[in-house]
Each structure stands twice: as structure tokens, then as C-alpha cells.
Amino acid sequence: GQNIDQPTEMTATEGAIVQINCTYQTxxxxxxxxxxxxxxxxxxxxSYNVLDGLEEKGRFSSFLSRSKGxxxxxxKELQMKDSASYLCAxxxxxxxxxxxxxxxxxxxxx
Amino acid sequence: NAGVTQTPKFRVLKTxxxxxxxxxxxxxxxxxxxYRQDPGMGLRLIHYSVGEGTTAKGEVPDGYNVSRLKKQxxxxxxxxxxxxxxxxxxCASSSTLQxxxxxxxxxxxxxxxx
Numbered sequence: 001g002q003n004i005d006q007p008t009e010m011t012a013t014e015g016a017i018v019q020i021n022c023t024y025q026t027x028x029x030x031x032x033x034x035x036x037x038x039x040x041x042x043x044x045x046x047s048y049n050v051l052d053g054l055e056e057k058g059r060f061s062s063f064l065s066r067s068k069g070x071x072x073x074x075x076k077e078l079q080m081k082d083s084a085s086y087l088c089a090x091x092x093x094x095x096x097x098x099x100x101x102x103x104x105x106x107x108x109x110x
Numbered sequence: 111n112a113g114v115t116q117t118p119k120f121r122v123l124k125t126x127x128x129x130x131x132x133x134x135x136x137x138x139x140x141x142x143x144x145y146r147q148d149p150g151m152g153l154r155l156i157h158y159s160v161g162e163g164t165t166a167k168g169e170v171p172d173g174y175n176v177s178r179l180k181k182q183x184x185x186x187x188x189x190x191x192x193x194x195x196x197x198x199x200x201c202a203s204s205s206t207l208q209x210x211x212x213x214x215x216x217x218x219x220x221x222x223x224x
Binding site: 033089101 | 143145150151152153154155169200212213214215217218
């Protein structure tokens with residue numbers, strides 16, 4: 001089976017740094033994606049990790065540890081527009097499916 | 111280039127009614143997917159297709175049927191709608207193996223079953 005866990009909600013202040021964690025237990029693993037989803041909109045791609053380590057993309061970075069079944073998304077210099085849900089998704093051995101976590105709703109306060 | 115489009119955007123059904131949701135993509139993608147999203151449960155895969163004429167079951171297929179008669183279209187059918195099918199439905203597509211390509215999502219269809 002597959003189980004993906006994320007915190008339900010987080011709050012942070014504009015200009016700060018926030019780390020959103022994702023833990024997973026899957027029968028097979030190939031890669032991990034992070035998506036951003038604003039309320040009432042479709043998810044949009046943020047990052048993809050297949051190897052252990054940190055991937056940096058501007059203000060957003062994503063880390064993966066395959067041995068620990070753990071990833072995090074790091075958002076720096078938070079802006080009000082970063083208020084959204086952040087979805088972690090795992091793909092299995094044969095790339096058959098994306099399995100999504102429940103999402104973390106981030107609120108950025110002034 | 112419209113990407114992934116979904117029709118309709120919003121629909122209200124009575125229990126027992128049927129309907130078809132249409133997904134279209136203009137990126138020549140092989141893979142297409144239907145998800146439902148419910149509060150606190152994330153996105154759950156209903157059915158997917160790895161190419162024209164092929165379909166497969168996902169995590170929550172019961173109560174839904176799909177067809178992929180043309181490469182660019184993926185239809186999701188509800189034969190007899192139930193209140194438990196009230197949800198937001200997202201279609202997505204990807205070019206090749208999901209493991210190396212991200213999925214592109216449509217804007218969603220909000221379905222209310224009374």
C-alpha cells in the first residue's frame with residue numbers, strides 16, 4: 001500500500017522561511033513531486049526529486065531522503081501570493097500512478 | 111495552445127442522473143488521468159489511460175467509467191450519480207512516463223449531487 005503524510009495547515013509571516021514536510025511509505029518509489037494549488041484552481045508543478053539531496057529553484061527548494069521516506073519543500077522570502085495548498089506526490093516503481101498526499105494549506109500573514 | 115481543458119466547469123445533478131465530463135488536451139500527450147479532490151483527502155486517481163483506446167483503473171474507480179476514443183480526449187462518465195460523488199474533478203495529461211514528466215492539470219469541474 002501507499003501512505004503519504006503532510007501537516008494539514010501551517011502559518012508563516014511575509015518575508016520569513018517555511019518548511020513543509022512530507023513523509024511517505026510506498027510499496028515502490030521512483031520520484032517525488034511538489035505541486036502548488038491556489039484555492040479554486042488546478043495544481044501547478046513546482047519541483048521533482050528522484051535522487052537524494054536538495055533541488056533549488058529560485059525561492060523554492062525541495063529535499064529528498066529516499067532511505068528515510070522523507071521530503072520537504074522550503075519556501076524563502078515568503079510573499080502573500082504563496083498562500084496556497086502544497087501537495088506532495090509520489091510515483092511508484094513502474095510509474096503507473098501518482099499518489100498524492102492530503103496537502104498542506106499555508107497561510108502567509110502580513 | 112490551450113493545454114488541458116475541461117467541460118463543464120460546474121454541474122448540479124440529482125441522485126440517479128447520469129453525465130459525462132469531457133477532458134481535452136492539445137499537447138499530443140499519451141497519458142491522461144482523472145482525479146477527484148475532496149477536502150482533507152488530496153487528489154485520488156479514478157481512472158487513467160496510457161494511450162488511445164486504452165484505460166485502466168486507479169485508486170477509486172467504482173461508480174465511474176471512462177473512454178479514450180481519440181488521443182486528445184478522455185471522457186469520464188457517471189451512470190447513476192450518488193451524493194458521495196460530489197467533488198471537484200481534475201483531468202491531467204503527461205507526455206511520457208509519469209516518473210520523468212510532470213502532469214498538466216485542467217481547471218477542474220465542480221460537481222454537486224443532490
